Structure formats: C-alpha cells, structure tokens
Amino acid sequence: MSSIPTLQTERLVLRAPVMADYPAYADFMASERSRMMGGPHLRWAAWGMFCSDVAMWELYGHGALMIDLRETGECVGQVGINHGPMFPEKELGWMLYEGFEGRGFATEAGRALQDWAFETLRLETLVSYFDPANEKSMAVSARLGGVRDHSATPQDEGDVVFRYFA
Template sequence: MPSYDIITLTTARLTLRPQVMADFPAYAAFLSSSRAVGVGGPMDERSAWGLFCHDLAQWPLLGHGALMIDLTATGACIGQVGINHGPPFPEKELGWLLYAGHEGQGYATEAAAALRDWAFSALALPTLVSYMTPTNTASAQVARRLGGVLDATAPRMDIADLVYRYRPPAHC
C-alpha cells in the first residue's frame, strides 16, 4: 500500500522537501522557458499546473513523487528532483531539473543520488531509469555520475529518448 507521507531528505548542501504552492511561480517559469525542452516544454501555465499537481499526487497514489531542492544554507529553491511514474512514464523514472544559474555545481547529482538511494532502500525498487533527449548532454553526464548505464532496449515515452538505467547496490 502506498505511503501518504511525503519525505524530506537532506544532503551535505541540500534539503529535498515537499512542494508548496509558493513553489509554483518559479516552477511554471522554468517550464515556460526553452530550458524545459528536455521535460516536454516549453509549456503554458495550465500545462505546468497539471505537471505540478502530478508531481504531488504521486505521493498518496504511488508512495513516491517529486521533492523541491533547496540550498540548506540559504533556503533558496533551485529546482526539483523526483521519482515519476504513471501513464506518462513506462517505468519508474528518476528525474531532475535545475533553475537557471544553478547548473555545474553538482546539485542535480547530489539531489538525484539522495532520492535514488532512498527509493532503492525504502521502496525496494529493482531498477530506476532516467529518460532524456539526446541533446541533453548535461543530464546525461549526471546520469553517468549516478551510475546509470544506457539501456537501448528499455521502453520509452519518445523513441528518440536516451534511457539510463540504475540498479541498487548489492547491499540493498
């Protein structure tokens, strides 16, 4: 049975926390920008709202979902990380996004590693995947740093997507 509790995780620099309504304007702004092409964007506000609600609704329905990424030192929200599933996703997907100006500092890798490790431990998942467009080289680098291996045979939402697969450590 899915958990109805939304977790909070912390790392050396980050707090991964449940989303709140105040997060929507920055989230919608990201999704309306050209930076959102890797997650199905750019999107209008209505579509962004649907995805924002999907991110939250997964917690009571599936026992996992999205968390906002805050810099612990300042409290600034810099993006989102999530375990996605449901009809849009053929498999449970580890996904991330960072708002402009926060790339290249290891935040996506740090946040995604924390959520990946939680998912393998708490949910006992046998595998996770990350979907990305072939041109999203920054996300591909994050996936490789996380131990992801290209899986050419994985089901995918878009035939052109790359799929990186993660397996739990042997001790999980």
C-alpha cells in the same frame, strides 16, 4: 503531505512541494530551458505537471521533492521519481533553475532520492529518459551510476534511456 519525506544531504534539503514553489516552477516550464522536457509549456500545463508531482506521493508512494540550499533555503529546482500512464517505468528525473547548473546539485539530489527509493521503496531499478541532445543530464546520470539501456522502452520516440540498479 505528512507521508512525503524530507531528505538532507551535505548541501541540500529535499522537501515536499508547496504552493509558493509553483511560480518558479511554472516560469521554468514556460522557458526554453524546459525544451528537453517537451516544453516550453503553457501555464495550465505546468500546473497539471506540478499537481501530478504532488499526487504521485498519494498514488504511488513517491513523487517530486523540491531542492533547497541548506545554507540559504533558496529553492534551486526539483528532483523526483515519476510514474503513471506517461512513464513506461519509474523514472528518476531532475531539473535545476537557471544559474544553479554546474555545481553538482542535480547529482547530489539525484543520489539522495535514488538511495531513498532503493532503500525505502525496495526498488530494484530506476530509469531516466533523455532527449538525445540533453548531454548535461546524461552526464549526471552517468555520475549516478546510470548505464545506457538500449532495450528499455522510451517515454518518447527517440529518447535515450539510462538505467540504475540497486
């Protein structure tokens, strides 16, 4: 995993996923909180998604990073750049574990990974796919400079797509 970067912000450390992260990840994916991401998911499906998040680093040069609080080291969620057969374009996505919303962590982590992708990968654009009911994440997207793109191909029928430009 040496090719997976560690990114730091004022309050966060974004780092490579490790096996110790899987139980909390699987719990999130099995919960109602994952409904905006096609969930709740069975544990075996969560394992496949977790493994995909890691494998994308080898396959595409980007993937998911866990979000830790700098002050305590506690893992509060994940941010990633998704791609592959299930994603029409490279997608900036995030999820926060219960109790960590509303503090700007998703925006801070999303901004750090977005900046890394534009600077390091030289991407010109990224998108985020949202369930139309996911107003909180669409607000994060807007804070990250995302604009609604009605012409973009959605990941799932009915998705709202926001686009970011370098």
